[in-house]
Amino acid sequence: MALLADGMTIDEFARATNTSARNVRAYHERGILPPPRMVGRTGFYEEIHLDRMAAIQALQAEGFSLASLRALFDAWEAGASLDDVVGAKHAPVATRSGAIDVSALYPLTKFRRPDARDEHVPRTRPLSLLPGADSPHILLSAPGGSGKSILAAELLKTLPGVGAWVSLDADDDEPSRFWTAVLIAARTSVPDFGDELLGRLVGGGSLDTALIDAADALSARTEPLTVVVDDLHNISGTAVMSQLQWFLTHVSPAQCRLLLCSRTRPQMSTARLAMGGHLVILNTEDLAFDEDETAALLIDRLGVPLAPAEIHTVVAQTDGWPAGIYLTGMALRSGAPATSVLQSLSRPDRQTHEYFSEEVLAFLEPAHVRFLEEIALLERFNADLCDFVRQAADSQRLLDELADNMFVIELDDVGYWKRLHHVFAGVLRARVGASEGLASRHIRTAAWCEEHGHLPAAVHHLVEAGEFQRAARLISKIYPMFLNISNQGAVVSQWLHKLPPDLLTRSPTLSLAMASVAGLRGEQDDMDAWVATVEALSAASEATLTRSLLMFVRGAFNFGEVERALQWACSGFALCPPDDPWAPMQGASLALLRLRVGGPTDEVLSLADQVLSSAHLPDHPIAQAGAWAIKAVVLAERGDRAAGLAAVLRANEIRSRSRLHRVPQSANTWASSARAYRLLGRTDSAAAEAEAGHKIIAGVSAEKDATGAVVPLLIELIHARRAQGRDADARRLAAEVRRRLQGINGPGLMPVWLAEACDGL
Structure with missing residues (x-):
């Protein structure tokens, strides 16, 4: 960057970071931005200031207050890394490359690795099943509640080199979004990697070519990198799975190892990959607790006095399922008679009640159950969002009371963002069903998300509420920005295809969005068809700006x-x-x-x-x-x-x-x-x-x-x-x-x- 050759003045720095000189001075006063390098009476800003400003802006977009930022940066400068306090050391800048910024699509919490809880039992037995530092790529395939994520986090500490993390969701089931998420994860630990690749992925470049170049660049690394890809069961598309299988066979784990976590076996040739030495697989049986681990959890960690015979019964009746064993301990610790709890484990339908949800909910306070049901629709939450959705003022107190519950997972060390364990959230959503008030909670969630700049989440909740007209109005307002931060408009295309088709063909703005996506993809016939729709709709309207954009798209x-x-x-x-x-x-x-x-x-x-x-x-x-x-x-x-x-x-x-x-x-x-x-x-x-x-x-x-x-x-x-x-x-x-x-x-x-x-x- 030419501006950085001799440093930037405060005005140049403010322009480069899309802020004002007044804000820069305020950040200095708050102690969250280091002072500039002084030459005489003039201060000059350098790369370190750009990185810190990117972190400040990204964390503010996530909802952190200036006071919280001061605490985060104080901890960072005291020796902790941002990995300790927000989940990934370089996450705030990993989503940015020059003018390209995809942080609106990839929140910081997506790259947060889980922390082991106080009751965590070291998983010596599963770890012993892996070849160690020379391990090929790894797949942990087991039902929810098997401890895959915690085991993966434990594995990261034992493998050589640096580690990174990405948690997938259903929106990542599209090739460019999937690989962009994986690339950003790698950049959280290796910030000098993939700058140009991110631009190509986001800017509409050939995904296959970018993937080959990424594989070559990773294979040339000298320091090993392990990327955990969590919740892979959210990906079912054949295109992603085909590319992932290619990656596993062409990138040496000695340079870049993928550690995949999935509730189901991925739709690719895992057996062939294993036979070829590219993949080692740990299944449900490998992740199950044995009697020693069960005793360590129930007796040593949870303080439940059980005899060896009772420990044997728990393991036998739960098949060593970690979540079932944990819930057994929580039930016993709450005062339930051991006899009734052990008898309940033998119910033939226990597997249909994932996590023995009825049992765990039965031992919660009714107010806690109501609270969890009311927030179950949220993918992640904080107390302010919970209050807004519930139209209440006690969410922080309830969250504090649930702090020791294993199903409420913190996404940062200051306790701002949290989520429910995915399977438990699914159970709660099933209990709630289409109950009265659910649509209203989705609408309020969308309003909060839109106000706070979490626009993709706002679209999602409006669609879930069936508020397609409101979703269409929001998409119409924001789609130009998102066309430019996803490969060939993939995100906009995903949104548009969630709307009823007749709504697209009745709206000149949405039809124009469809035409723009088709243009980005080089699909001339589709673009011409949508352009014709826009022309027909706008001919009788006074939508001057729509007609202007239509002519721009055609040009x-x-x-x-x-x-x-x-x-x-x-x-x-x-x-x-x-x-x-x-x-x-x-x-x-x-x-x-x-x-x-x-x-x-x-x-x-x-x-x-x-x-x-x-x-x-x-x-x-x-x-x-x-x-x-x-x-x-x-x-x-x-x-x-x-x-x-x-x-x-x-x-x-x-x-x-x-x-x-x-x-x-x-x-x-x-x-x-x-x-x-x-x-x-x-x-x-x-x-x-x-x-x-x-x-x-x-x-x-x-x-x-x-x-x-x-x-x-x-x-x-x-x-x-x-x-x-x-x-x-x-x-x-x-x-x-x-x-x-x-x-x-x-x-x-x-x-x-x-x-x-x-x-x-």
Whole structure:
């Protein structure tokens, strides 16, 4: 980052971190941001300050107060790590890479490994079944309540190198979301890993290529890394399982070991993986308690006096199921007669009552049972959220009273976020069923989540409440942001497919969202169909902004037909208010189309300057880099070498700072900067830019080239190959460009630019 070469002033630091200088000073006063490095009377901010600010902002987004942050950072600086206090040392910055920030989709608590409780019994026997430091990848496959997560956390302490954790949920059952979560988990322990990969995954790059590159990078590591993938039973998609099986066979556990925890056997060839030496599997029987472990838990930890014969009965009747044994101890400790408790273990339907839920609930106070039933719908909670959902003011007291209950799990060491054990939560939800008041609690949860910025959770609870119209309004408001932080709009697509189909076809905004997702995926027929729906719906309405965005989508996803796209982009930009958040993207797209249809005109330069003066420009690094690169082309064409060089260097700086090196949506910026360098006579730089851009779009077929970036990049690559004396490669690339141009109507200046590149070839 160029700004960091000599440090940043307070104003530069505030702009770089999307805050104000006043807030920076307040953080200094609170003692949560270290003082800057002073040179005379001027303070300069460096990488350490950027990391701390990212942590502050991420933790604030999670709901931590400034007072709580002071306690967290004091503990960190006193020798504890953020792993001790919030679950993962680098979790606050692991979700960020330059301009890319996916923390809205991946809360910090997702990467928190569980702590052993006071009554924890070391699992010597299961640990002895593993090969130790030379273990292959590991699968713990057993029903809920078997202690998989605690055993995995114990295993992390015995395996060499560093460890990381990710807990999956149903929304992760999509390839890009799954691998993004795993990558972020790795980055919580290895912060210098995967910066560029995160940008590619989020920015819509090829998932298969990114996975191969990730495997290569992990295989080259010298320090071992173990990533626990908990709750794998939430993943059933064949695409994810196929990729996971490939990963297990191609990445050595000596460099990166996956430790998988699942209630059910994953839908992949686990037996073949085990036979091939890639995977070791511990099943239900391996995780069961023996009599020594049972005695240690019941007698030593819980203080329940049982005779050896009674211990034998407990193990026999529970099949050594850890949760069943624990609940037996809790029942006995509560004063229930040993005879009745041991007899209840022999009920033939005990397995249908996971965790012997009726027994454990029977020994809770009625007020505690009501409280747990009221909050069972929450994936995670704090006292404030519980009060809001329940319309009560006693949640903190009830949570304190339940602090020793094994089913209430803390997600951070300051006790702010908690969750219910997944299986116990499922039992409680089944008890509640579709009871009166459940939908209202979902609606209140959605309102709280929206107010506090937990937008995906808000969508989820509105859908669960059957409030599809309200969910649609929220999605309509927030989908543009989430299009840019998930691979090819995967998150938005998931949301939209949870809504009734007729709601999509009646809403111009939701239809536009569907068109945008199709455009990102290069699905032209689907995009055209949804565009037609938007046009029909918006024709009779006064939705000016919707029509403006529709024209922008048609112009941006043009599949190389830039002449027709220019007409759409002009219409859209004319309808777009100058202060609209999307104005920079619309202006940059229009400037690019004008350049490719009419050449380097005054109007193109004026548009680029207009984009660069927008108040919303910091939110759109691709538009910012693109506008500087376009300006560089125009200036270079005019012979203004100094200004042209300054502009193209500015474009490169923005791409580097925002880590857009392999983000597909940025491909057009590389084509423009390569052209600018070539016109400035810097052939080596032009070749480097063209090759970098080509890496981004390599493998994109003509049918999938939604933004029309491939042909301009190939043309610049032809120039580069000729300058390098590689005429045969240049002729091959020229043939490829001609083939692509045959399928494009209205390609603008592309044939002229191709002729210039091939002149004399």
